[in-house]
Amino acid sequence: xxxxxQDPRHKITKRGQNVTFRCDPIxxxxxxxWYRQTLGQGPEFxxxxxxxxxxxxSRLLSDRFSAERPKGSFSTLEIQxxxxxxxxxxxxxxxxxxxxxxxxxxxxxxxxIL
Amino acid sequence: AQTVTQSQPEMxxxxxxxxxxxxxxxxxxxxxxxFWYKQPPSRQMILVIRQEAYKQQNATENRFSVNFQKAxxxxxxxxxxxxxxxxxMYFCAYRSALSGNTPLVFGxxxxxxxIA
Numbered sequence: 001x002x003x004x005x006q007d008p009r010h011k012i013t014k015r016g017q018n019v020t021f022r023c024d025p026i027x028x029x030x031x032x033x034w035y036r037q038t039l040g041q042g043p044e045f046x047x048x049x050x051x052x053x054x055x056x057x058s059r060l061l062s063d064r065f066s067a068e069r070p071k072g073s074f075s076t077l078e079i080q081x082x083x084x085x086x087x088x089x090x091x092x093x094x095x096x097x098x099x100x101x102x103x104x105x106x107x108x109x110x111x112x113i114l
Numbered sequence: 115a116q117t118v119t120q121s122q123p124e125m126x127x128x129x130x131x132x133x134x135x136x137x138x139x140x141x142x143x144x145x146x147x148x149f150w151y152k153q154p155p156s157r158q159m160i161l162v163i164r165q166e167a168y169k170q171q172n173a174t175e176n177r178f179s180v181n182f183q184k185a186x187x188x189x190x191x192x193x194x195x196x197x198x199x200x201x202x203m204y205f206c207a208y209r210s211a212l213s214g215n216t217p218l219v220f221g222x223x224x225x226x227x228x229i230a
Binding site: 097 | 118120149151159161207215217219223
């Protein structure tokens with residue numbers, strides 16, 4: 001069990017560029033979650049998957065955001081045409097499906113928009 | 115929609131002393147889970163303790179314990195014998211028990227400083 005892995009740890013990009021983040025969950029975890037955390041705030045839910053199926057998307061997830069989890073393993077979160085307001089820490093978590101199972105978090109990807 | 119409120123942006127405690135972090139939540143559901151997560155600076159969030167709403171007994175994990183008051187919708191965290199390594203952001207979180215492992219709803223967090 002190597003934990004939830006996120007790549008990259010930091011991403012600096014210019015406004016208007018596209019960025020993609022990757023999350024590798026704990027193996028055998030069938031649920032995978034994306035959260036966004038801005039400075040001084042708690043994490044906010046963006047979207048989550050059960051295996052390869054995207055179960056729910058938050059209203060925070062604008063049309064510029066897309067997430068995939070092909071084959072139910074790793075997941076990618078893409079942001080198109082980045083804006084200043086996208087600057088945040090993007091956290092990934094994974095868990096088993098059962099309701100009493102804890103969610104395990106990765107270190108996050110910190111996105112800075114210039 | 116459920117909400118979680120942490121009214122203490124910052125707290126401090128002397129090493130070896132006890133500190134209590136407050137959390138209130140709002141929900142119309144009767145079955146749910148409550149959590150406290152710890153996020154050290156530049157490190158990943160880890161689960162400290164969790165409480166099932168249907169259990170009246172307060173959860174305890176070593177030096178960490180909760181005071182769960184379901185009627186008051188209050189869920190405070192008590193840290194006993196505070197250590198320097200306890201310094202971190204602490205987040206209270208809620209999760210519905212309606213359909214499996216649903217996303218967490220977090221409060222804004224409390225930054226805990228431990229004074230040597």
